[in-house]
Amino acid sequence: MPDKAIRFLIVDDMVENLMALEALLRRDGLEVHQAQSAAEALELLHVNDYALVLLDVHMPETDGYELAELMRGAERTRLVPIIFVTAVEKDETRRFRGYEAGAVDFIFKPIDPVILKSKAEVFFRIGQQARDLAKQRDEMRAIAQHRDQAMARLRAHTDNSPLGFVELDGGLVIRSWSQGAERIFSRPARHMLGQALKASGWLPDEATETLKGWVDEHSDSDRSLRHSLEVVARTADGREVTCEVYGSVLIEADGQHRSLSLQVLDISPRRQAEEVRSLLIGELNHRIKNTLANVQAIARQTLRQSADLAEFDRSFSGRLQALARAHSILSDATWSSAPLDDLIEDHIRAGTLAADRLRRTGPTVEISPENMLRMALTLHELTTNAQKYGALSVPGGEVHLDWKLEGEGLVLRWQEKGGPPVTAPARTGFGLTLIASSAGGEEGTVAAEWSREGVVWTIRLLRGVSPLKGVPAAPKPSSVLAVAPGEELAGLHVLVVEDEPLVVLDLTHEVEDAGAEVVAVARTLSEALDAANGDGIDLAILDGNLRGEKVDAVAELLARRDIPFCFVSGYGPEHLPSAFRSVPVIQKPFSSAGLRAVLRRLAKPRQAQVA
Template identity: 70%
Template sequence: MPDRAIRFLLVDDIQENLVALEALLRRDGLEIHKAHSAAEALEMMLVNDYALALLDVHMPDTDGYELAELMRGAERTRRLPIIFVTAADIDETRRFRGYEAGAVDFIFKPIDPVILKSKCEVFFQLGQQARDLARQRDEMRAIAQHRDQAMARLKAHADNSPLATIELDCGLVLRAWSQGAERIFGHRARDMLGRPVGETGWLGAETIDALRAWIAADSGPDAAPRYTMEAVAFSADGREIACEFHGSSLREADSQHMSLTLQVLDITERRQAEEMRSLLIGELNHRIKNTLANVQAIARQTLRQSAGLEDFDRSFSGRLQALARAHSILSDATWSSAPLDGLIDDQVQAGTLVGDRLHRSGPQVQISPENMLRLALTLHELGTNAQKYGAFSVPGGEVLLSWRHEGAGLVLHWQERGGPAVSPPTRKGFGHTLIDASAGGDEGSVEVDWQPRGVAWTIRLAHGVTAAEGAGPVQKPAAVAAVSEDALIGRRVLLIEDEPLVALDLSCELEDVGAEVVAVARTLKDALIAAENQSIDLALLDGNLGGEKVDGVAEILTKRGIPFCFVSGYGPEHLPVDFQSVPMVQKPVDPAKLRAVLEKMVADLPLVQSRAAQAMAV
């Protein structure tokens, strides 16, 4: 160890001589080892390091000269200083042999303590210096090892980081180019290092000027400014890459020169995402305003054609529900093309089209969002008119609905059979106008043939239709068991809804069918309290309350055995996952649909309460 004591080795076959030498040399920091023979000395030198060996010349078996020669023959002891100790006069020959064997000096007996100490002091000091140098060497070696480890960690971090780490000198010559920079920009380090950045084609002139300004702005040796900017860089193949630059200018050790370290983040995807978000927000605003404009137009035109408020409410609500259901179909398809079969099934499920008297045929096709909304209104009007005046208004009447794919468009044919005798109307109603405006837009056309046996419509869409592949079979909606018309009278209902106008409208609908709204909860906190404490028979639960999930409310109602339904603008996939079997009423709410769901809940009330009791028992 570098902090060990300085060791001297004394070799003499006479114990008294060893004791005398030890007494003369003893001092702080000196450790003296004694050997009585050359063999013992050699063994000790294999184990320990010595600053000096004092060898008696005359020893039995192996004398001092022979021991010195053996020491010079071994790598470990070759450079160990030797002083011979002798009582005999030494002639030139013997003195020469001693120096040839490796001796640095001779001490003669009887020993002069001053001479002994002065000569040994030199080697004691040399031993201390050697020890200190060894300690400094070990310290420097440890520092170098830590430095290398730190540099290795830093390099590994820089190479594996999603950031590009780049260093430039004060003349903007590239001095470092990490593997992250190679991955982002495609420029190899060997092609970049040592070159002025302006010659590489990596950055534009404006960006280079900005980097030069960063270096120039550092005016003090103690300052280490940090800068940031967004700029465009260029890849090896010439692509533009949007980047975020973070720079630190550092003054070199000579205090004269500057360097600039850059960390560069590729933000191309983030830029694209921001642009896409802006585009989507713009598109959303456009669609919302178009939808509101359509609703406004439907409301005004329906009002003009309605005989009274009741007629207006029925017609307007039906058309609004047709639009809402079409939006739901498109949302499920992420507002891309949706199947025509899905739209027809939705109209059947809503009761606009009579499923067992509707005969459809045609290829499986996908309809664009614009055409989907228009056809939703068109089929709603055709089905409503058929129920009022046509084939669905009498038993045995039926509708033949067929279509064919024609280029990028669609030809849809509606033919009624078995209904009342048909004659052309004396005036064109709003339903006819709505069909013309919806289905006939964008270069489409609508033709109607008032045949006595049943009206026939031919609707052509010019574009926005593609062939579908792999569509599954159509599922028929389950029949709803008949319940008493007065099943809701006197029922106590908890209404959980965060939109005040929607809550007001739902309250009126519930009161119109004889139910009593005992409480309206608009926040999650109020909903949890009301669900736990109110005496109620039924509950209407919004699918989301101010952005908070309603799972806890649904759990309380389930434990209490209180039937409830979700009322939400979300699809079923966005509602609490543990309550997918709970019925749902889609917003905007169709009063007839709401009433049917609530009546079904009342009919199932004994079963719901039985299940809740079993759960509580468990």
């Protein structure tokens, strides 16, 4: 056995003979076992491995010849060498029987120590060699097992990898084609193995020439270099697959034969994602510039037709808020079609259109983003005009708003009742221009009837309208709070947490115009935490995000200190700290009235404490 002593077995019925033989054989690395009978010897032979058995011929019950025959009849002991020890003079008949029974030699008594040691030395060395061979066999077996396990793991990794592994010989004939390659290119290995790369139709000819160049480059070198290539390969059905190919030229031990190992990565999804990203960036840039252009046009036209700055501020802010709220509706709908009812509810929640004076009927429909933005401004202008000159300017006046589907479009009718007599305006102002362009500016899509009972507007949306699928979402609560006019914020100290300088300037002016004082401005998270720990703060205005950092810690600190605060953010409530869903949210861009209304509501408990 590997790493164990060599064992000899002495079998003799005489104890003194056993002791004498053991004394003569004793040496380092040798372990001598004794047996006084055939039965005892067989028991030891079935437990241990022996390099040599010294067997006395004459023993009671079962003699040496019979024991040898029993050993030759058993698989385990058949090959164990036997030397017979006998006191009988050399007798050819007995010697023949001994060899026939399996003996390899005889030693005659009285025993010559030199002869015994010489013969024992041979079998000791044979035993050592057998032990070493067994050890090498076990080591080779372990190496082979590790190799097989490594190959199995490598095969599993190769087959399960998103990469395709392909091996080519020096002549660019395909010798290996992994399951990953089968998945990527829909080409089974049985169709690819043994094919010349150029004839396989897998890679274009120019790519084949490039791979050939990789192999030729190594003809005078024994270094292994790494190559890479981007290529458009083809599947079995002709579909194009954009791939990155990484190759290594392998040189055989003889230095003559070369092979090419390829790892192929399908980057088609990455390329598609890059194309989508480029498209989205372009679309985002287009929408931002369109929005800025609309804001610019609204600002210029409002300024031209405003009598003073106060009127400009009021008109421009109202139009900008209507546009911003429409953007919020479209963001919730991921800039796809959104319900018309959501737009109407938004005007009601914002306080620009009174629910008790509105009568509306019509099917549930969705309108496209372009229609949503135009209709937001249109409803704002219709409501503003009705409040100034029409049915909503006197008690008891009503607005009837109804719509119906017509082909692929929508016919919307705005009728005012119970208001003062109206006549067609002498000139067309910017508000009427906005209403007239509500259907995209196409001729005949917008009409007005200026009757004494009230104006009637008919707007036809020719496209971008569809019946609403599913159940419409529940209306969102308004973040703009109605308060009685005339309430003041005088004497209150406000902390402003905002990272945009222009927004800080605007907030500061609004707060100071309301009579309060901005005692600190924080633009980073660390500044905000320091400021929120300070004394003399009655209210706080908190941005929803500071240079990419969340403001949860600031909100928690303000809440622990019982300092009322509100969020001013371009994010919706779902993207603000979840533990503070009840905190008021003022959407950017904000209106002066909306900001002051929220601050006055937050200030009431503080003012009550002072009183």
